[in-house]
Amino acid sequence: MKLARFLKDGLIKFGIVEGENITEIEGSIFNNFKKTPITHKLNLVKLLVPCEPSKIIAIGLNYKAHAAEFNKPLPEEPMLFMKPSTAVIGPGDEIIYPHHMSRRVDYEGELGVVIGKKAYMVKKEEAKDYILGYTCFNDVTARDLQGKDIQYTRAKGFDTFAPMGPWIETDLNPLDVKIETYSNDEKKQDTSTKDMIFDVYHLLSFVSHVMTLLPGDVIATGTPSGVGKMKPGDKVEIRIAGIGSLVNTVSSRQ
Structure with missing residues (x-):
C-alpha cells in the first residue's frame, strides 16, 4: 500500500495511491x-x-563499496548523524544550492525507513513491528564542508538537503531492494540493500537504544557507491524498486 500526503484545493490530505488515482483516507496514517x-x-x-519527521537519523558508510570509494575503514557499529526537520522537502521541490558556503554539493540515494510507532x-x-513503511531519500551533502568540518551537521543540514517521497510504501522487503540514482537521466548509483553492512532492522534497534523514535521519524539507511556532484539546473532522481521515483531539481535560488 502506498500512503501519500498531498495538497488539493488548498487543503493537505492523506490518501492511498492506486495506479493513476489517489483515494482520500480518514484518520491518521499511524x-x-x-x-x-x-x-x-x-x-x-x-x-x-509523505510525513513530517521530528528528526532524521542518517547512517554513514553503510555499504562496503561506498566506504571504499572514500578510503574509509568499515565501521564496527552504525555511524549515526542527524539532519534537521527543516531540511525536508518533497517530490518536485527544489534543492537549493548554498553558494554562500559550499562549492561541492552531492546527491546520495538512500532507502528511508518511516517509523510507525x-x-x-x-x-x-521486533524491529519490523515499529516500521510504517519505506520511502526514497536523498541525503544531499555539501561534500567540501563535510571534509572541512569533520562532523556532519553543517554539510548535511542546509534547508532542502533532505528530499524524500513520493510516498510511503508499506509492503516492501527492505533486505533486498534495488536502489538507483540518476543525474540528468544518467545512471550513477545502482545497488541492492542486501549489500548493506547493517540491515534495516539492525539499524532501527541500534538507534532506538540511543534515542526514542517517534511516529513519522525517518532513518536514512546510508548510500551506496557512485555519489557525485550536482549543479544548478540538474535533475536528480532516486528510484527504488517497489516504491517509485523521487525527482528534484537543483536551483541557485536563495
Whole structure:
C-alpha cells in the first residue's frame, strides 16, 4: 500500500495511491484509518513530503563499496548523524544550492525507513513491528564542508538537503531492494540493500537504544557507491524498486 500526503484545493490530505488515482483516507496514517469514496487523479494533486519527521537519523558508510570509494575503514557499529526537520522537502521541490558556503554539493540515494510507532530499546527481531513503511531519500551533502568540518551537521543540514517521497510504501522487503540514482537521466548509483553492512532492522534497534523514535521519524539507511556532484539546473532522481521515483531539481535560488 502506498500512503501519500498531498495538497488539493488548498487543503493537505492523506490518501492511498492506486495506479493513476489517489483515494482520500480518514484518520491518521499511524493509527486506524479508512478509505473514503473521494478519489482524485494523481496528476491533478500536488504530492507533498509523505510525513513530517521530528528528526532524521542518517547512517554513514553503510555499504562496503561506498566506504571504499572514500578510503574509509568499515565501521564496527552504525555511524549515526542527524539532519534537521527543516531540511525536508518533497517530490518536485527544489534543492537549493548554498553558494554562500559550499562549492561541492552531492546527491546520495538512500532507502528511508518511516517509523510507525514510538520505539525505544527495541530488539532487532521486533524491529519490523515499529516500521510504517519505506520511502526514497536523498541525503544531499555539501561534500567540501563535510571534509572541512569533520562532523556532519553543517554539510548535511542546509534547508532542502533532505528530499524524500513520493510516498510511503508499506509492503516492501527492505533486505533486498534495488536502489538507483540518476543525474540528468544518467545512471550513477545502482545497488541492492542486501549489500548493506547493517540491515534495516539492525539499524532501527541500534538507534532506538540511543534515542526514542517517534511516529513519522525517518532513518536514512546510508548510500551506496557512485555519489557525485550536482549543479544548478540538474535533475536528480532516486528510484527504488517497489516504491517509485523521487525527482528534484537543483536551483541557485536563495
